[in-house]
Amino acid sequence: MCRHVCTVSESMHRETVTPKGKGLTLFSILKGLQTFDRDVAEVMYQCALCQVCHEWCVGNWDITDPIVEARRKIVSLGIEPPQVRQIQKNIIGEGNPYGGKRDERFASISPISVNKEASVLYFAGCGAAYRRPEIARATLVVLKASGIKYSLLSDEECCGAYLDIMGYREDAQALGQKNVERFKDSGCKTLVMGCPHCLYTIKERYPQWGVKLPKGIRFVHTTTYLRELIMQNRIKLKPINKTTTYQDPCRLGRYCGIYNDPREVLISFDGLNLVEMKWNREKANCCGYGSGLALTFPKLADDIAKDRFSQAKKTGAEILVTSCQSCKSAFLNQSSDKDTLNVMDIVELVAENII
Amino acid sequence: MNIPNKLIYDLIYTELADIVGPEYITRRRVDKLAYAVDYSWVSQMWIDRGQEPPTADFILFPRNAQEISEIIRVANTHRLPVVPWGGASGSQGGVIPLYGGIIIDLKRLNRIIEIDEESLTVTAEAGIIGQKLEWELNERGLTLAHYPASEYAATLGGYIAARGSGTLSTKYGKAEDMVMWIKLVSPTGEIIETLPVPNHASGPGLLELFVGSEGTLGIIVEVKMRVDPLPEERRFQSFLFEDLNKGIEAGRRIMAQRLNPCVIRLYDEVDTKKYVKRVLNLDVTGSYMVIGVDGFRELNDVIWKKIFEICKDLGGQDLGSEAGQKWWDHRYDFYFPPFAKALPKLFGTIETVTTFKNIRPLYYAAKEIVEKKYGDYGASFFAHFSHWYPWGVMVYAQFMIDDPPQDPELVLNLHNRIWADTAKCFIANGGVLNEHHGIGLKLGWLMRKQYGPAWPKMVDIKNAFDPNGIMNPGKLGFGPPK
Secondary structure, three states: OOOOOOOOHHHHOOOOOOHHHHHHHHHHHHOOOOOOOHHHHHHHHOOOOOOHHHHHOOOOOOOHHHHHHHHHHHHHHOOOOHHHHHHHHHHHHHOOOOOOOHHHOOOOOOOOOOOOOOOEEEEOHHHHHHHOHHHHHHHHHHHHHHOOOEEOOOOOOOOOHHHHHHOOHHHHHHHHHHHHHHHHHHOOOEEEEOOHHHHHHHHHHHHHHOOOOOOOOEEEEHHHHHHHHHHOOOOOEOOOOOEEEEEOOOHHHHHOOOOHHHHHHHHOOOOOEEOOOOOOHHHOOOOOOHHHHHHHOHHHHHHHHHHHHHHHHHOOOOEEEEOOHHHHHHHHOOOOOOOOOEEEEHHHHHHHOEO | OOOOOHHHHHHHHHHHHHHHOHHHEEOOHHHHHHOOOOOOHHHHHHHHOOOOOOOOOEEEOOOOHHHHHHHHHHHHHHOOOEEEEOOOOOOOOOOOOOOOOEEEEOOOOOOEEEEEOOOOEEEEEOOOEHHHHHHHHHOOOEEOOOOOOOOOOOEHHHHHHOOOOOOOHHHHOOHHHHEEEEEEEOOOOOEEEOOOOOOOOOOOOHHHHHOOOOOOOOEEEEEEEEOEEOOOEEEEEEEEEOOHHHHHHHHHHHHHOOOOOOEEEEEOHHHHHHHHHHHHOOOOOOEEEEEEEEEOHHHHHHHHHHHHHHHHHOOOEEEEHHHHHHHHHOOOHHHOOOOOOOOOOEEEEOOEEEEHHHHHHHHHHHHHHHHHHOHHHOOEEEEEEEEEOOOEEEEEEEEEEOOOOOOHHHHHHHHHHHHHHHHHHHHHOOOOOOOOOOOOOOOHHHHHHHHHHHHHHHHHHHHHHOOOOOEOOOOOOOOOOO
16 A cells, blocks of 8 residues: 555645545546646645655556646646746756756866767766756766766756656657757767666656657666776775665666666675665655655655655664765755764765775 | 535634644645545445535644644534544545534654553554554564554554454454553543553443544544564464355364464355455365464464364365465455455445354355345355454455446445345344444444444433534434534
């Protein structure tokens, strides 16, 4: 069953926002007992789309697709919450959901390397570009250290994930098409992404929308790429004598099925003691910041993050590692000076400890 | 809405919002509909057929007993019904707001107050979801040992208010056997507590009065429960008997010899053929039984030997431990999609409990009523026997019509007639209306028949506690608000 694990209802404690409540709301609309209105719209956007409910569903029902479809309907009626519409405006206007200026995308990362000869294209993503540039910087450190020729897109913009999630499918498709052309033009063989939303959207959603992925390009998340670099001895790591726990980002784990790569990276550090949170891998709790919830319902997102952060602290770990910039922001925002738990992205841990 | 006009409605809203804060009250249509359906067939069918369901006027999310007390005082002032809402996992429509009013969702009261590892008790707020509490206890090597199929949704307070049973009740007892103490907000707003322990000689049991009261005598806000150590081992075995009667006799002997199994689950021939096959993929003919024991391994070895002797003596075919373990691992699957019975079928669980002496006549009489009287509709009757006592057993009987009338009134009427006939048959054969699903809105009208001359005294008790009749009106047979 879903109700005891739903990320949102476990925070709000309300029937309406449970997967069952949302399903019932949509069913009531089908039965003519309810119409799409602004209240229904708010309920439909109060979901992290984290899919933890799906993992616990004996009947194997998936509520996330109906929710996203309902959002499309809501958008078509023009009754989406204003904060949702703002996200769309930001992406269409500035190429990112946060509203940062288009020409300042790489302001905290520059100088960036644009190299048509490079086989690896690093797609930083909006989160790293505007909110967590340290992750992008760390990625560049690792790429440099490994001796790989890499490049960035000078005109990089959003992958379209939040447009898709928020119900603006056509806008997302158009952006997807633009991005694919850029990938082709780059001449890259491998596209490395630090953001699990980007990975899932580009690799899985683009083809679903009819946006054809270019042949000959491999799409990988940083964690997978790091594991390969370590296995190929392209980078060597210092020992870390610290207890570490790992947060599975929903989009990387439940959506893309990547659970082992980050763990293999972590255990490749001599001395690192990996301790799992009670709920991990397929059943890991969401950080609360995924799927744009931090932008649409920030207090709710923080309540959820607080709970997950306390689960991480319960492990007694000294480092909380994740591989998603949203998760990192979620936990950093709950962390106080008193906390001894250091929050890092996995690529930062690697970058800081390369020999 | 029973409130005379919009002005009064807004004034009451202001009054209630002042208690819990505007963030914790809602009167939106989207919320009212979400709080109009529980796990009952009737409430689901009503929505499925596009019928306007009864809805609350306000839904509140208080944080503590004090806020609930203040809400109830406001409700009394305005004569507004109050319906306590836990996990809404009940199948009897116990939380449907039949007369509108206020729904109090208790899920914000979800704290564990104390785990006393010396006395083996846990005290927690009533809104905590059962599974969450169980996980916390498990981390300390303890268990509530209450495993209802609803545990992912049901709340601790709901366990008590609905007088529920878990899968292992045969050894660990029902919720009523585990509860030690409760704190309750009375129907007039006082916050009261029962005596600190349940076993005493200080007068009749006040605690027992509230257990099974389904929100009609107040709102349970805190509960102390007995807990158990997690067993060293839990083992299961399954047997196949030639027929149901042999299976019942095996269960009776196991209980009569006080072998203390944690579970005996016996499926009749139809249930074995239909559902055991479908859920567990066991294609067998006869009556399928799962038996479990738990505790210390050495003790279990001795008990196990005795159980095997009884089953063998009655011709029970040993299907092995794997089939038994598989049942345990999938024990809830029977109640969830795709295995659960679901609309558009017409179905109901008409469970009852009685002594071993009465059990066979009762079962066959009910089967005859459903299958003969409603044979034209293609009604089927099947059962499993899942909560055993030293003196008798509970029958989880079910009826189903695969292709019922679709008109909501016709189908509801048919549903109610089958219920009425079967329930009256149970009462006539020494059974009670049910063992663990409760009364809710569905069986209330039969309470008078069940209690006989004692029923007016039950009503007197209700009136003494709840002079305005605001608490969960229309449930347990207590009728509408005054």
